[in-house]
Amino acid sequence: MIEWLIPPIAIGAVALMPTSRMNERKIIESCFHRLELLVKEDDKVYVPTFKEKKKGDGYTCYVYKLPRGLHSEEIINDAIIIEEALKKPVEIEYNYFLHIYVYDKDLPKMFPYKDVPDVKGWRIPVGKTHRDIIYHDYDKTPHMTIAGTTRFGKTVMLKNIMTYLIEHHPEEVSFYIIDLKGGLEFERYRKLQQVNDIATNQEEAAIMLNTIHDNIKEREAIFRKNLWSNIIDTPIKNRTFIIVDEAAQLTPDSSMSKEEKELLEGCQRVLSEVARVAGALGYRLIYCTQYPTADCMPRQVKMNADGKISFRLPAGYASKVAIDETGAEKLPSNIPGRGLYKTHELKKFQSPYISDKEMMERLGGFMRVAPNREKKTETRSYTIDLG
Ligand SMILES: Nc1ncnc2c1ncn2[C@@H]1O[C@H](COP(=O)(O)OP(=O)(O)OP(=O)(O)O)[C@@H](O)[C@H]1O
Numbered sequence: 429m430i431e432w433l434i435p436p437i438a439i440g441a442v443a444l445m446p447t448s449r450m451n452e453r454k455i456i457e458s459c460f461h462r463l464e465l466l467v468k469e470d471d472k473v474y475v476p477t478f479k480e481k482k483k484g485d486g487y488t489c490y491v492y493k494l495p496r497g498l499h500s501e502e503i504i505n506d507a508i509i510i511e512e513a514l515k516k517p518v519e520i521e522y523n524y525f526l527h528i529y530v531y532d533k534d535l536p537k538m539f540p541y542k543d544v545p546d547v548k549g550w551r552i553p554v555g556k557t558h559r560d561i562i563y564h565d566y567d568k569t570p571h572m573t574i575a576g577t578t579r580f581g582k583t584v585m586l587k588n589i590m591t592y593l594i595e596h597h598p599e600e601v602s603f604y605i606i607d608l609k610g611g612l613e614f615e616r617y618r619k620l621q622q623v624n625d626i627a628t629n630q631e632e633a634a635i636m637l638n639t640i641h642d643n644i645k646e647r648e649a650i651f652r653k654n655l656w657s658n659i660i661d662t663p664i665k666n667r668t669f670i671i672v673d674e675a676a677q678l679t680p681d682s683s684m685s686k687e688e689k690e691l692l693e694g695c696q697r698v699l700s701e702v703a704r705v706a707g708a709l710g711y712r713l714i715y716c717t718q719y720p721t722a723d724c725m726p727r728q729v730k731m732n733a734d735g736k737i738s739f740r741l742p743a744g745y746a747s748k749v750a751i752d753e754t755g756a757e758k759l760p761s762n763i764p765g766r767g768l769y770k771t772h773e774l775k776k777f778q779s780p781y782i783s784d785k786e787m788m789e790r791l792g793g794f795m796r797v798a799p800n801r802e803k804k805t806e807t808r809s810y811t812i813d814l815g
Pocket residue numbers: 537538539576577578579580581582583584585609718764765766778779780781782
């Protein structure tokens with residue numbers, strides 16, 4: 429491997445150059461130095477080696493080869509710092525080489541839901557990036573967390589997800605919704621054929637989760653009988669989504685009575701079990717919170733939710749809980765729908781926008797004549813496609 433060896437004195441010189449007089453490449457490389465993205469071996473210092481600069485439509489891409497021992501995640505996690513130094517939007521990808529995309533323009537502030545293309549499978553649009561649209565695939569990554577301070581787009585995101593799934597899988601998708609923000613947001617969707625039940629307080633949530641737990645046990649028995657290990661390899665087409673909004677309301681704390689604590693601990697246990705084992709059985713958890721703390725994000729949920737979305741958060745430590753790294757606190761304070769999507773990489777997006785009116789227009793045909801308050805179990809049978 430050819431490394432670019434530079435003496436420490438040169439590193440210091442680049443770091444001290446005023447950024448206004450440097451070109452983009454030099455600014456990027458001075459960030460590498462300031463962030464100590466280098467490998468020291470004996471008295472030598474190895475830094476990423478510049479390979480080429482590519483011009484694209486609306487962007488310039490700087491390609492680097494990383495020295496042995498420097499992991500791409502260390503740099504990808506620092507994209508926001510490079511972005512601040514360049515004063516331009518930046519995206520970093522690793523594909524044998526490190527690709528640093530520097531964009532001429534910011535993302536659009538509005539990405540209408542009607543502009544989202546149709547895609548097959550159990551994918552939903554997370555948002556628009558500079559070069560494409562990110563989709564989250566629930567058959568690959570069953571569980572998801574969504575964090576974000578109030579009024580930055582969590583509820584709109586949930587409505588995008590529901591609308592997209594119902595439009596693409598009307599016969600196969602079903603939802604259990606735990607709406608602990610007064611039940612105001614989702615009540616109007618209770619009559620949707622795809623909505624099994626909505627819980628609007630902690631007691632209703634506990635009853636609903638108990639039902640879900642029973643259903644999981646029944647489904648486990650079916651899987652065992654058929655020697656199935658994952659729903660995607662079975663003829664079962666159905667998927668059941670459990671939406672929790674707001675998770676902090678299901679978090680026990682020391683001010684609560686013993687009964688209250690036991691109720692919420694029971695809820696947390698079922699949610700942890702869903703995250704741990706029920707993904708393979710076709711259950712998908714979407715777990716939302718305004719206040720990401722270690723307490724309100726149970727370890728099993730966080731560990732098993734490999735798709736993590738965050739809208740703006742008040743501080744870096746909240747961002748670390750939500751997406752395992754800082755950055756959400758640096759999202760713009762005046763752009764709702766702007767977020768970060770963390771999987772093995774970190775991407776910034778503008779999420780689709782759908783209004784309640786448009787959601788109603790799109791889903792109006794799926795309303796039941798009578799509401800479904802009494803329904804506690806999945807009454808629709810599995811859709812099994814043997815073709
Ligand atoms: N993707 C988006 N594009 C454009 N505007 C958006 C988007 N998402 C949300 N907004 C705007 O921000 C407002 C608040 O969004 P939303 O209700 O989703 O916030 P929230 O995070 O769920 O807040 P809360 O936690 O208080 O319920 C919306 O009414 C809408 O005006």
